[in-house]
Amino acid sequence: xxxxxxxxxxxxxxxxxxxxxxxxxxxxxxxxxxxxxxxxxxxxxxxxxxxxxxxxxxxxxxxxxxxxxxxxxxxxxxxxxxxxxxxxxxxxxxxxxxxxxxxxxxxxxxxxxxxxxxxxxxxxxxxxxxxxxxxxxxxxxxxxxxxxxxxxxxxxxxxxxxxxxxxxxxxxxxxxxxxxxxxxxxxxxxxxxxxxxxxxxxxxxxxxxxxxxxxxxxxxxxxxxxxxxxxxxxxxxxxxxxxxxxxxxxxxxxxxxxxxxxxxxx
Numbered sequence: 001x002x003x004x005x006x007x008x009x010x011x012x013x014x015x016x017x018x019x020x021x022x023x024x025x026x027x028x029x030x031x032x033x034x035x036x037x038x039x040x041x042x043x044x045x046x047x048x049x050x051x052x053x054x055x056x057x058x059x060x061x062x063x064x065x066x067x068x069x070x071x072x073x074x075x076x077x078x079x080x081x082x083x084x085x086x087x088x089x090x091x092x093x094x095x096x097x098x099x100x101x102x103x104x105x106x107x108x109x110x111x112x113x114x115x116x117x118x119x120x121x122x123x124x125x126x127x128x129x130x131x132x133x134x135x136x137x138x139x140x141x142x143x144x145x146x147x148x149x150x151x152x153x154x155x156x157x158x159x160x161x162x163x164x165x166x167x168x169x170x171x172x173x174x175x176x177x178x179x180x181x182x183x184x185x186x187x188x189x190x191x192x193x194x195x196x197x198x199x200x201x202x203x204x205x206x207x208x209x210x211x212x213x214x215x216x217x218x219x220x221x222x223x224x225x226x227x228x229x230x231x232x233x234x235x236x237x238x239x240x241x242x243x244x245x246x247x248x249x250x251x252x253x254x255x256x257x258x259x260x261x262x263x264x265x266x
Contacts, residue, residue, distance in 0.1 A: 001236055006036040006247040007226050008155065009079065009123055009183065009216025014058045015042045020222035022065065030070040032226030035250035037072050039065075040123050040216075043115060044081030044090045051094045051111055059115050060100070073250050075263070079123040079157055080116065084131055085139050087146025089124060089153075091115060116152050120263040123183065123216075124150065125157030132164050141167040145174045154262050155214050158185040160198035168202065172211045179260035181246055182206055187218035189230035204238050212246045212256065 010025055011018035020028075022039055029037040041059065048055040062076040080089040091112030098104055116122055124147040126132070132140055144166055148156060156175060159166075159182065175182055188199050206213055215232075219225045235245075242248060246256040257263040 001232055001242060002248065003033070004215050004226075004228050004232070004245065004247060005034050005249045006038075006215075006253045007034055007217050007219070008036075008038045008214045008247050008253070009040050009157065009185065010037065010219045010225060011041050011079075012039060015220065016047060018220035020220075023069075024222040025219070025225055026069045026072055026074060028222040028225040029072045034072055034226045036075065036247075036253060037225070038075040038077050038121070040077040040079045042081075043078040044083075044127060046127065051091075051096065053096050053098065053111070053114065054100055054102075056111070056115055057100060060118060062118070073254075075120045077119045077121050077123065078115065079125050080112075080153075081128065082124050082126050082143065082147045085135055085143045087124075087143045087148075087150065088112075089116065089122070089147070089150055116150075119152055121154035121257060122150070122152040123155040123157040124148065124153045126159075126162040126164055129162060129164050137165055137167055140164055141170050144171045148175060148178055148180045152262060153180065154257060154260060155181045155183050155216075157183045157216075158188050158218070159183070160202050161185060161188040161195045163194060163198065168205055169209070172202075172205060172209050176209065176211045179256065181212050181214040181256070184213050184215050184231050184235070185218050186216065186224075186228050186231050187220075189234075200234055200238070203235060203240060207238065207240050207244065210244065212244050214247045214253075215245060216247075
């Protein structure tokens with residue numbers, strides 16, 4: 001399998017349990033020979049307990065970053081938590097009353113839209129899964145499908161590691177129909193048992209159904225940027241078609257983003 005030259009899921013210090021700056025990540029990407037790096041810090045309950053927009057200035061102000069940095073194409077994103085069975089993302093229904101300067105808005109704005117609308121794309125993931133307890137397979141399946149329909153969502157993140165049961169074929173075919181990607185997450189292979197089995201089963205079914213995937217390291221330290229050893233070993237074992245890896249190079253990945261109507265360089 002050819003070298004993967006995009007890392008579509010990475011974190012910086014802003015995520016609070018990650019340890020590298022954005023420039024350290026970009027430099028690491030350049031050292032690994034990557035063409036494209038996406039910085040996708042957490043947008044969820046593990047950040048701040050309140051709803052003050054000033055806590056999210058880092059995500060709001062990413063247009064300060066250059067698009068090309070150390071020879072690497074840099075995309076701006078977030079990994080947003082799915083927070084309910086309707087597939088809404090973190091910040092849904094949360095009203096912002098004050099601006100970055102502490103001035104009161106004439107009309108309250110929703111936190112989710114204020115942040116998400118400024119991103120190139122969004123990874124939708126489940127971290128806190130207690131809201132799915134007692135849900136039916138139909139409900140969790142609809143949840144994932146609706147999450148993929150949220151504005152800016154391009155990737156369904158580490159569904160294998162989340163360990164929330166759902167109807168696999170329905171979700172995968174919905175991703176295929178809507179041009180969304182299923183993530184094969186390198187960090188998930190740090191886990192044991194069921195999560196790894198889930199990841200493999202999902203990858204096998206993606207190959208059988210012709211569903212495109214994205215490889216992300218989910219790196220929380222710069223030294224792991226662009227390193228997909230476990231992902232590639234598993235994909236090679238199951239003879240996964242390279243043409244279904246949308247993140248194999250920058251041209252292919254950007255084309256997929258454009259085709260999905262989520263981000264275009266034009």
